[in-house]
Amino acid sequence: MSEPQVFERIRDEIGKHDVLLFMKGTPVFPQCGFSAAVVDVLSELGVKFHGVNILVDPELREGIKHFSQWPTIPQLYVKGEFVGGCDIIREMFETGELEQLLKDKGVALADAA
């Protein structure tokens, strides 16, 4: 069985952006509370990220669930690695693990003012 064509597109997106969030809505206008929560965390950490709005792309919306073997949106990728969905990101943020992971992977964070 060959893999879905959409996987190619997903790999391409993941390869292009160090920090990539598959989400409902856009970073400026999230259309789901869970997506908004992850946007808040990333903003809080001062991380530049790219958002992909899966609501406008049904193929991607289905494809990403199979690609990550993860049933829900949002999904955060850092340097090609799937880090988690909303619960994991929030938990990692609270424990400081997320900041550490971003630093370890060489992602630039804005200095906390």
Place this chain on the structure above:
Amino acid sequence: MAMAAEEIIRLIKEGIPGAEVEIEDLAGDGDHYAATVISPVFAGKSKVQQHQMVYGALGGRMGGVLHALKLTTMAQRP
């Protein structure tokens, strides 16, 4: 589009034998739950893998009939 809490607990325990499962109906609407799953099988696994095991036990319902399940997993009680 909702699921009873007992059904969620049953499925998780079936998929992860011996797991302790606590569930809370967050909105009282049978559609927004928080679940804590404690099982030694999670030891040494990443958070992503731990959650994937719970989603696997729910057999494709997560993201479908089950819209919102805030999930916390741990190998043992803190």
